[in-house]
Amino acid sequence: MMYFTSPDYLQAMGIRLVKGRFFTAQDTQRSHRVAVIDEVFARQQFPDQEPLGQYIAGDGKNNPDAEIVGVVGHVKHFGLDAVERVQQQLYLPFNQAPDDAFPFLASRANLIIRTTADPLNLTVRREVQALDPNQPVFNVSTMEQTLDLSLVTQRLSMTLLAALGSLALILAAVGIYGVMSYTVTQRSHEIGIRMAIGAQPRDVFKMVIGRGMMLVLIGVALGLVGAFALTRLMATMLFGVEPTDLVTFASIGVLLTLVALVACYMPGRRATKVDPLVALRYE
Numbered sequence: 001m002m003y004f005t006s007p008d009y010l011q012a013m014g015i016r017l018v019k020g021r022f023f024t025a026q027d028t029q030r031s032h033r034v035a036v037i038d039e040v041f042a043r044q045q046f047p048d049q050e051p052l053g054q055y056i057a058g059d060g061k062n063n064p065d066a067e068i069v070g071v072v073g074h075v076k077h078f079g080l081d082a083v084e085r086v087q088q089q090l091y092l093p094f095n096q097a098p099d100d101a102f103p104f105l106a107s108r109a110n111l112i113i114r115t116t117a118d119p120l121n122l123t124v125r126r127e128v129q130a131l132d133p134n135q136p137v138f139n140v141s142t143m144e145q146t147l148d149l150s151l152v153t154q155r156l157s158m159t160l161l162a163a164l165g166s167l168a169l170i171l172a173a174v175g176i177y178g179v180m181s182y183t184v185t186q187r188s189h190e191i192g193i194r195m196a197i198g199a200q201p202r203d204v205f206k207m208v209i210g211r212g213m214m215l216v217l218i219g220v221a222l223g224l225v226g227a228f229a230l231t232r233l234m235a236t237m238l239f240g241v242e243p244t245d246l247v248t249f250a251s252i253g254v255l256l257t258l259v260a261l262v263a264c265y266m267p268g269r270r271a272t273k274v275d276p277l278v279a280l281r282y283e
Contacts, residue, residue, distance in 0.1 A: 001077070001087050004094045004105050010036065010072060012114040018042075020052050020070030027093040033058070034093065035066035038074045041088035056090065063098050169256070173263045180212045180267035184274075191274045201272035208271045212264035213257075220256050224249060 007023040018039060027034050035056045042051040055065040075089065097105055111128075125137050141149075184191070191204055231244050 002090045002092065003077075004092050004097050004101075006094050009112060010091065012112050013075070015075055016073035018071040018073060020068070022070055022072075023091075023093045028095045031096075033064050033066040033096055034069045036070040036072055036091040037068055038072055038089035038091075040074050041090060042071050044088060066092060066096075169259060172256075173259050176212065176216065176260050176263035177266065180208065180264050181270070183211075184208060184267045184271045187271075188274055191271055195274065204274075205268045205272050208268040209261070209264050212267075213261065216257060216260035216264075220253050220260075223256070224253055227252075 005023065007025050007027065010017075010022045020036070023034065023036065037045075037051060037056075045051070046054060051068050051071055054068045056068065058064045058066065072091070077089075094105065125140075128135055128137050194204060194207075195201075227249070228244065
């Protein structure tokens with residue numbers, strides 16, 4: 001993908017400079033032709049070479065070869081999930097564009113403004129109208145709105161996954177409660193014997209909780225390992241959080257453990273109330 005930009009575009013967008021330099025106001029039609037490429041371009045076209053100082057071939061006198069003066073990070077210009085994300089990116093100074101390309105480029109230009117004030121106020125429109133009353137200003141949006149629009153599909157998918165995950169968590173809690181209740185019922189005779197020979201209720205409680213939580217912790221550990229293995233597949237669907245975000249992983253692990261602990265609590269309490277005489281008599 002090829003982009004013609006003003007000298008300050010890359011800085012205004014916060015695009016990371018890997019090496020070399022950005023465009024400057026001195027990069028004009030009368031100066032040496034220059035270009036900036038992204039990391040994907042550098043990696044694919046110059047795998048074993050230094051890209052700075054290399055030339056991008058032009059197509060003649062009106063569009064001569066351009067020297068690579070900078071390498072920047074890759075940018076997903078058309079959305080976080082766009083196919084364009086894997087394509088090479090080439091930036092050229094707008095001031096060095098071929099004369100016959102100016103009308104085409106000007107008709108499709110986007111104005112990027114970096115400001116500390118409200119980006120949607122009317123100042124931008126007034127300034128543009130002051131320069132050219134016939135110049136329409138449309139499709140004005142903030143970077144946050146652009147990102148939100150790009151993430152609509154992913155957020156819907158994540159909302160559905162979160163709902164299904166919550167349902168699975170509830171079912172898991174009910175399942176753990178059922179299994180532990182069944183275990184306590186099946187082991188009533190054993191619990192009665194333990195209490196008859198001197199086991200305290202707290203010892204029985206610890207036994208039930210301990211065995212239940214051992215299975216839960218094994219399951220949580222396996223789940224976290226599986227989730228970590230899937231982070232590479234999920235990386236392109238995430239924004240604002242790292243695929244291997246330790247806080248997220250730890251929070252989910254703690255949440256699952258707490259839910260399981262609550263599910264084990266009631267059967268554990270019931271086990272402490274087993275009457276040894278009743279349990280032994282029924283056996």
